[in-house]
Amino acid sequence: MKKVLIIEDDQSLYNVYSAELKLRGYDVSHCADGMKAMSVIEEIKPDLILLDIILPGRNGLEILEELMGNEKYLDTRVIMVTNYGNDENVKKALELGASDYVLKYNIVPSELSKKVAQTLGEDTESSVKIME
Amino acid sequence: MDFYLRLLLIISVPFSFLVVFTVYRMLKMRKNLGTVSKVSIPPEVIHDIVLKTCKEYSIDLDLEDSLSRLIEYIKGSISVSAISFLIPSYPGSSDYIFKSHLLYEVSESFVNGELSFLREYAEKNFGASIQNIERRVEGGPLNSSSTAKALSREAYKIEVGSLLGVVAVTSRKSGHFSDALKKDLTSLFDLCSTYFSLLSDVAEKEHRKFKSMVDSMRDGVFMVDEEYRFLIANPSIKAMMGLHEAETVNIVRVASFFSVHLSIEDVVSEVFALGKIKFIGDLKINNKYYTLTAIPVKVRSQVIGVVCLVQDETSDKELEKMKRDFSAMIIHELRSPLSVIRGTSDFLLKESSKIEEPQKEKFILQIKESSDRLLKIVGDLLDSTKIESGDIELFKSSVDINSLINETVSFYQNSANLSGLSLSANLDASLAPVMVDPDKIRQVLNNLISNGLKYTEAGGKVVVSSKKEGSLLRVSVSDTGKGVEDSHKELIFEKYKQVEYAKTTERSTGLGLAISKGIVEAHGGRIWVENNTPKGSIFIFELPL
Numbered sequence: 001m002k003k004v005l006i007i008e009d010d011q012s013l014y015n016v017y018s019a020e021l022k023l024r025g026y027d028v029s030h031c032a033d034g035m036k037a038m039s040v041i042e043e044i045k046p047d048l049i050l051l052d053i054i055l056p057g058r059n060g061l062e063i064l065e066e067l068m069g070n071e072k073y074l075d076t077r078v079i080m081v082t083n084y085g086n087d088e089n090v091k092k093a094l095e096l097g098a099s100d101y102v103l104k105y106n107i108v109p110s111e112l113s114k115k116v117a118q119t120l121g122e123d124t125e126s127s128v129k130i131m132e
Numbered sequence: 133m134d135f136y137l138r139l140l141l142i143i144s145v146p147f148s149f150l151v152v153f154t155v156y157r158m159l160k161m162r163k164n165l166g167t168v169s170k171v172s173i174p175p176e177v178i179h180d181i182v183l184k185t186c187k188e189y190s191i192d193l194d195l196e197d198s199l200s201r202l203i204e205y206i207k208g209s210i211s212v213s214a215i216s217f218l219i220p221s222y223p224g225s226s227d228y229i230f231k232s233h234l235l236y237e238v239s240e241s242f243v244n245g246e247l248s249f250l251r252e253y254a255e256k257n258f259g260a261s262i263q264n265i266e267r268r269v270e271g272g273p274l275n276s277s278s279t280a281k282a283l284s285r286e287a288y289k290i291e292v293g294s295l296l297g298v299v300a301v302t303s304r305k306s307g308h309f310s311d312a313l314k315k316d317l318t319s320l321f322d323l324c325s326t327y328f329s330l331l332s333d334v335a336e337k338e339h340r341k342f343k344s345m346v347d348s349m350r351d352g353v354f355m356v357d358e359e360y361r362f363l364i365a366n367p368s369i370k371a372m373m374g375l376h377e378a379e380t381v382n383i384v385r386v387a388s389f390f391s392v393h394l395s396i397e398d399v400v401s402e403v404f405a406l407g408k409i410k411f412i413g414d415l416k417i418n419n420k421y422y423t424l425t426a427i428p429v430k431v432r433s434q435v436i437g438v439v440c441l442v443q444d445e446t447s448d449k450e451l452e453k454m455k456r457d458f459s460a461m462i463i464h465e466l467r468s469p470l471s472v473i474r475g476t477s478d479f480l481l482k483e484s485s486k487i488e489e490p491q492k493e494k495f496i497l498q499i500k501e502s503s504d505r506l507l508k509i510v511g512d513l514l515d516s517t518k519i520e521s522g523d524i525e526l527f528k529s530s531v532d533i534n535s536l537i538n539e540t541v542s543f544y545q546n547s548a549n550l551s552g553l554s555l556s557a558n559l560d561a562s563l564a565p566v567m568v569d570p571d572k573i574r575q576v577l578n579n580l581i582s583n584g585l586k587y588t589e590a591g592g593k594v595v596v597s598s599k600k601e602g603s604l605l606r607v608s609v610s611d612t613g614k615g616v617e618d619s620h621k622e623l624i625f626e627k628y629k630q631v632e633y634a635k636t637t638e639r640s641t642g643l644g645l646a647i648s649k650g651i652v653e654a655h656g657g658r659i660w661v662e663n664n665t666p667k668g669s670i671f672i673f674e675l676p677l
Contacts, residue, residue: 012472012498016479019495023486054464083467086460104471108478 005046020109034058218250219297226263284308288321352442454628469502519650552590579644588613
């Protein structure tokens with residue numbers, strides 16, 4: 001079972017994202033505090049992280065930078081999930097090594113779980129669609 | 133354009149004063165001038181001389197020009213061979229200007245004779261110490277074979293303020309000057325002296341007024357002529373360039389100031405050439421934002437100088453940026469509950485069959501809570517906009533403030549308990565009812581109490597107190613939370629300024645305190661924050677009783 005860690009301080013959003021991902025068969029964990037994010041990652045060793053940017057304690061881009069600079073997490077995928085859609089942030093996140101950058105208001109849970117599957121290389125259905 | 137009008141005003145006020153003054157003097161002198169039988173000068177000519185010889189922007193009296201113009205008229209009225217003058221370049225100078233207007237062909241030695249005569253007169257009659265002489269000869273032409281000799285010559289002293297000069301009127305005929313003509317010329321030049329002195333006084337006074345006006349302007353102002361010589365540079369422009377008031381501004385300094393963005397020489401040349409105003413905005417120099425407006429100064433459609441206005445727009449730019457940050461923050465805050473509503477409802481629709489009842493209920497509840505949050509943000513935005521535009525409306529009635537506090541405290545009691553916080557009221561029972569808008573004051577209490585609960589960790593306490601302080605009602609909400617840094621104590625109440633601060637804290641629009649401030653101030657009161665001991669903060673507002 002693939003492990004997904006949701007770093008998100010909005011409890012309601014976590015509730016619905018985790019419900020969706022659990023239905024798709026993922027092992028879902030939660031962290032709501034930017035300061036604790038690195039220790040939670042260390043402990044859980046997730047395959048994929050859904051990472052918010054505006055977090056109490058620490059900015060998501062800082063967490064991403066630390067994560068990507070550590071060889072231990074070479075195989076950890078990160079999708080930025082935020083409502084801050086400015087180009088500068090998107091560019092920075094992708095440069096730092098995020099696999100994707102999605103806007104919360106623009107994506108519903110079912111689309112988010114598809115992104116997760118794609119990023120983890122599990123979703124063959126959508127790649128077939130693209131080839132068609 | 134506001135500053136252009138201002139400049140026009142600056143130029144036109146002293147100038148119109150000069151014109152009025154001139155006409156007044158003209159009327160007064162008309163009678164006197166009329167008695168100068170042969171060399172009478174019509175008032176409109178005087179008027180014209182005045183206009184032409186006052187440099188319209190700096191309002192300096194150019195005596196050389198004035199005398200030359202006057203001589204043009206004398207030449208036409210009486211028959212003479214030459215009229216020459218010798219004047220210092222400026223009062224007290226040992227540099228002199230010698231100018232000879234020739235009406236007939238004469239030799240160089242004739243002109244030299246004119247100069248020697250004037251020089252001798254000046255040295256003898258008013259102790260002139262003459263070092264350098266700038267020679268100018270007009271008319272003629274000069275012919276070395278000319279044998280014309282000066283057989284009659286009269287000198288007339290010109291006295292303008294502290295400046296002393298002399299005019300020579302010369303004829304090739306002997307005994308040319310009758311007593312009557314000499315008398316006429318004497319009174320004419322005496323009048324001119326008086327007239328130019330008065331004018332020079334006025335010009336100087338006006339110049340001082342003009343200077344103090346330009347000097348007091350917040351905008352930087354300078355004026356250059358075609359050779360980039362500085363005619364005006366006010367203290368503001370010097371301050372902008374980091375110069376002391378005593379230092380002089382020159383084209384090199386100004387050019388280096390603007391060098392990152394533009395060549396000031398090119399701007400000035402362009403305005404000289406086209407005679408049109410040129411505006412350049414967004415000049416970021418030394419971390420400040422400036423605009424430059426170069427305005428041609430025209431005299432009879434000819435550009436004689438360029439006035440440059442440099443305005444510091446840094447604070448406008450900062451406000452603009454704060455407003456942009458504020459909009460970005462508001463958009464983010466609106467999208468957060470919207471994301472929950474959209475995501476949760478979509479999930480419920482698609483997966484309804486797979487979700488159990490209690491979880492379903494939890495999801496519906498979070499949709500409702502997010503809708504409430506959206507509504508609150510929209511309401512806060514509307515309130516803050518009303519406060520900003522001064523449209524806040526109060527519906528005052530007699531209110532028992534203690535009851536209002538008790539109601540609000542009861543409302544939050546449950547959520548305080550859930551967060552492990554103690555919430556209590558400490559009220560002054562002697563308080564009489566106050567005339568306030570109860571809904572608005574409740575809104576202030578809501579904001580302060582919910583903030584207190586939000587920023588205080590479990591185990592802490594929030595206390596709401598009321599007290600009579602002289603003619604004021606004082607309400608305070610104290611907490612044992614993390615407190616407010618001194619540098620943030622004022623800006624947390626500012627709609628736009630708090631954004632930078634709010635970013636680093638919990639999710640919130642931060643509008644609550646700005647709205648509270650607006651409401652309290654609309655009631656004629658004030659609101660502020662102090663440190664609580666040993667930790668936390670006390671938000672206090674006072675209302676007149």
